[in-house]
Every structure is written in structure tokens, then in C-alpha cells.
Amino acid sequence: xxxxxxxxxxxxxxxxxxxxxxxxxxxxxxxxxxxxxxxxxxxxxxxxxxxxxxxxxxxxxxxxxxxxxxxxxxxxxxxxxxxxxxxxxxxxxxxxxxxxxxxxxxxxxxxxxx
Amino acid sequence: xxxxxxxxxxxxxxxxxxxxxxxxxxxxxxxxxxxxxxxxxxxxxxxxxxxxxxxxxxxxxxxxxxxxxxxxxxxxxxxxxxxxxxxxxxxxxxxxxxxxxxxxxxxxxxxxxxxx
Numbered sequence: 001x002x003x004x005x006x007x008x009x010x011x012x013x014x015x016x017x018x019x020x021x022x023x024x025x026x027x028x029x030x031x032x033x034x035x036x037x038x039x040x041x042x043x044x045x046x047x048x049x050x051x052x053x054x055x056x057x058x059x060x061x062x063x064x065x066x067x068x069x070x071x072x073x074x075x076x077x078x079x080x081x082x083x084x085x086x087x088x089x090x091x092x093x094x095x096x097x098x099x100x101x102x103x104x105x106x107x108x109x110x111x112x113x114x
Numbered sequence: 115x116x117x118x119x120x121x122x123x124x125x126x127x128x129x130x131x132x133x134x135x136x137x138x139x140x141x142x143x144x145x146x147x148x149x150x151x152x153x154x155x156x157x158x159x160x161x162x163x164x165x166x167x168x169x170x171x172x173x174x175x176x177x178x179x180x181x182x183x184x185x186x187x188x189x190x191x192x193x194x195x196x197x198x199x200x201x202x203x204x205x206x207x208x209x210x211x212x213x214x215x216x217x218x219x220x221x222x223x224x225x226x227x228x229x230x
Contacts, residue, residue: 004156012141038220043117043118043224044205045209045221046218046219046220049218083143089156089157091156095217100145100209101159101170102147102157102159102219104155105159106155107156107157
């Protein structure tokens, strides 16, 4: 079955540091890949997505590239801010017709200190 | 544009009691999802509706959980009777229902359930 594996957390960084959060996946077909973010007290929000191999998703300074050869979708940001403190979830959707359920990783908590 | 609405935001009940959650999706979204998020884990799909029909309920514990979306708009999720292990955040999401990998799910704020 489908699965998503995220690196163990939590992660604590200083402001302006470089961020990498690793994500690898297992899927039977050709999934779409997503990063969702959950800020304190809020619901899940889509951060970025990529729908095919070699696509790069980007938003708010975050980037992730769909690497089919390594089955990875690592999240990066060149300079984190305190406001980036949140829980980050990697997810995939292996569409089969109308069934578009998301399979999530466990999530990782990022704390950015001033 | 209004987002996905859920109520209540918090609920505390005793085990063996019943509880119901309500979700109103984004207007025009054909697909509605209920997820269960246990502390420290990612959300897990419980049930997916396309309009008012069920697409996937393979991970719904049907002996105690039920869900409906009678008019293809808002939805309710019920637990009866609740167990301690049902303590979690219940998330509702909706999407346009596009095929072919272009659909995006939008999530509500969730309902945090505590079963004592």
C-alpha cells in the first residue's frame, strides 16, 4: 500500500537558517505529492504540491522537487523565519478515478527561535 | 471565499456516550472527506463522499462510526458508543472533485474530541 515517511523531529532552528525536511514515499502508481502546514491553533493548509516527476512546487519561499528516482519530496527553505514555526506534513495522493484520498506522514514540528 | 466550517471545535465526553460532528464544505465542492488525527500522527482518512455517495469508507470502524451527507452539501460524523481510543482531532476537508491528479483538498479547523 501507499505510505509516507518523514524524518524524525522536532526540529529547532535559528532565524535565517537553512531548512531541509526529508520526505520519502512508497506508492503503487504515479502519485501527486503535497506539503501541508499546520500553524498553532489552525487547520491544515496546503503549502505546495507537485503532480508529476521533476515538477517543483514552491510557495512562501519553500520549495520541494518531485524525485521519482529516489521517491522523495524534500522540503527546503533558504532562510526560515519565526513565523514558519508549525507542524509540516508530507502527503501523497494516488488517484484512482474519483478516489483521491491523501496518505500523510507523521508530521514534524519546526520551531524557529529569534 | 469562506473556508470549510466545522463544529463544535472541542468536545469532551465519557466513554460509551455518543457524539456528532458537523461539517460544511466550501461552496461548490463535490467531494467531502473526514479524517481522524491522533496526537503525534498524520491524519487518516475515515470516509470520502462524492456529492452524496460514498467513494471510500474502508477505514471507517462501522460498528461505531457513521457518516452521512444527505443533500450533497454538509455532513455529519457520529460515534456511538465512544471509546477511549477515539480521542483525536476530527478533520473535515473538501475539494472540487477533479479527476486526474489536479484536485486540492482544503481543511477545516477540526474538532478536538476527548473521551474520558
